[in-house]
Amino acid sequence: MKAVTRTPTTRSSLTRSGLLCSASLRRRQLLQAAAAASALALASSCAGSQSxxxxxxxxxxxxxxxxxxxxxxxxxxxxxxxxxxxxxxxxxxxxxxxxxxxxxxxxxxxxxxxxxxxxxxxxxxxxxxxxxxxxxxxxxxxxxxxxxxxxxxxxxxxxxxxxxxxxxxxxxxxxxx
Structure with missing residues (x-):
C-alpha cells in the first residue's frame, strides 16, 4: 500500500492559489447583494406603508x-x-x-x-x-x-x-x- 503525503493547507497557500480570494470575493458580493436587497425592501415597505x-x-x-x-x-x-x-x-x-x-x-x-x-x-x-x-x-x-x-x-x-x-x-x- 502506498502512503499518501498531504501538504497542509495554509491561508497563504490558498491566497496564492487564488482560491481564498475568489471565495471571499463571492461571499462579499453575496453579502453586499443581500444587504442592498434588504435596504431596498425596507425602504419600499416604509414608503408604501401607512400607520x-x-x-x-x-x-x-x-x-x-x-x-x-x-x-x-x-x-x-x-x-x-x-x-x-x-x-x-x-x-x-x-x-x-x-x-x-x-x-x-x-x-x-x-x-x-x-x-x-x-x-x-x-x-x-x-x-x-x-x-x-x-x-x-x-x-x-x-x-x-x-x-x-x-x-x-x-x-x-x-x-x-x-x-x-x-x-x-x-x-x-x-x-x-
Whole structure:
C-alpha cells in the first residue's frame, strides 16, 4: 500500500492559489447583494406603508376615548351580553385599510332579529357560528351600556380599551383611520 503525503493547507497557500480570494470575493458580493436587497425592501415597505389607527370615539361629539395602532388584517372583536338572551354575542371583524369587514358572528341562542340569509351557519362548542359574512362597515357603532359587559378585542387582546371607562348610555363607535 502506498502512503499518501498531504501538504497542509495554509491561508497563504490558498491566497496564492487564488482560491481564498475568489471565495471571499463571492461571499462579499453575496453579502453586499443581500444587504442592498434588504435596504431596498425596507425602504419600499416604509414608503408604501401607512400607520393605521383604530379610534374609539363618541358618535356625535367625536370625543376620542382610545386610539390604537392596528395592522392590516387585524382581527377586531366586539362582544356583549345580549339583553334578552343574557348570553354573549360576538361579532368578529377584519381590518382592511379603510373599512372593517364583518367576517363572522357567534351567539348561543337563535331568535328574532338574528341574521338569516348570509354566510355559512354552523353549530360549534355550544354556539351558533355564522362565518363568511364579508359585509363591510365604515365603523362599528353601538349605544354603550355598563350593564351588558361590552368587550373589545384586537388580535385577541381585550385589555386595550377599558369599556368600563366609556360613558354609559352614549353612542360610541370604533372607526379605522
Amino acid at each position: 393605521h389607527r383604530l379610534i374609539c370615539q363618541h358618535q356625535r361629539t367625536g370625543e376620542v376615548y382610545a386610539e390604537l395602532n392596528i395592522d392590516l388584517g387585524a382581527i377586531i372583536t366586539h362582544s356583549w351580553l345580549h339583553s334578552i338572551e343574557l348570553s354573549r354575542w360576538t361579532d368578529i371583524y377584519r381590518f382592511e385599510a379603510e373599512q372593517l369587514m364583518l367576517i363572522s358572528t357567534e351567539f348561543e341562542e337563535y331568535g328574532a332579529g338574528m341574521p338569516l340569509d348570509e354566510g355559512d351557519l354552523t353549530y360549534r362548542d355550544g354556539k351558533i357560528v355564522i362565518e363568511n359574512i364579508d359585509r363591510p362597515f365604515e365603523a362599528i357603532g353601538w349605544i354603550h351600556s355598563h350593564r351588558v359587559d361590552y368587550r373589545i378585542g384586537i388580535d385577541g387582546d381585550t385589555g386595550l380599551i377599558d369599556t368600563d371607562q366609556l360613558p354609559d348610555r352614549e353612542p360610541i363607535e370604533l372607526r379605522p383611520r
